[in-house]
Amino acid sequence: xxNFNRAKYLExxxxxxxxxxxxxxxxxxxxxxTYCGSGYRASIAASxxxxxxxxxxxxxxxxxx
Numbered sequence: 001x002x003n004f005n006r007a008k009y010l011e012x013x014x015x016x017x018x019x020x021x022x023x024x025x026x027x028x029x030x031x032x033x034t035y036c037g038s039g040y041r042a043s044i045a046a047s048x049x050x051x052x053x054x055x056x057x058x059x060x061x062x063x064x065x
Contacts, residue, residue: 016041019048032056 010030014022026032032054034042042058049056 014045016045016048019045023052026054028054030055033059035059 012022012025014025026049032046032049034045034049034056035058036042036045039058039060044058046056046058
């Protein structure tokens with residue numbers, strides 16, 4: 001189970017096609033939550049990060065603002 005500590009987090013906005021260019025900004029020891037408007041791109045980003053051994057999970061559903 002992933003532990004998302006609400007007291008300490010970093011928010012980055014990275015477009016999925018540019019994810020590889022920003023991997024050095026991510027910490028493999030921190031849980032990563034991916035999100036998007038529909039959940040589809042979040043799932044893709046989480047899958048890519050998992051393949052690269054990051055602790056990642058895509059948020060289900062969509063964001064409302």
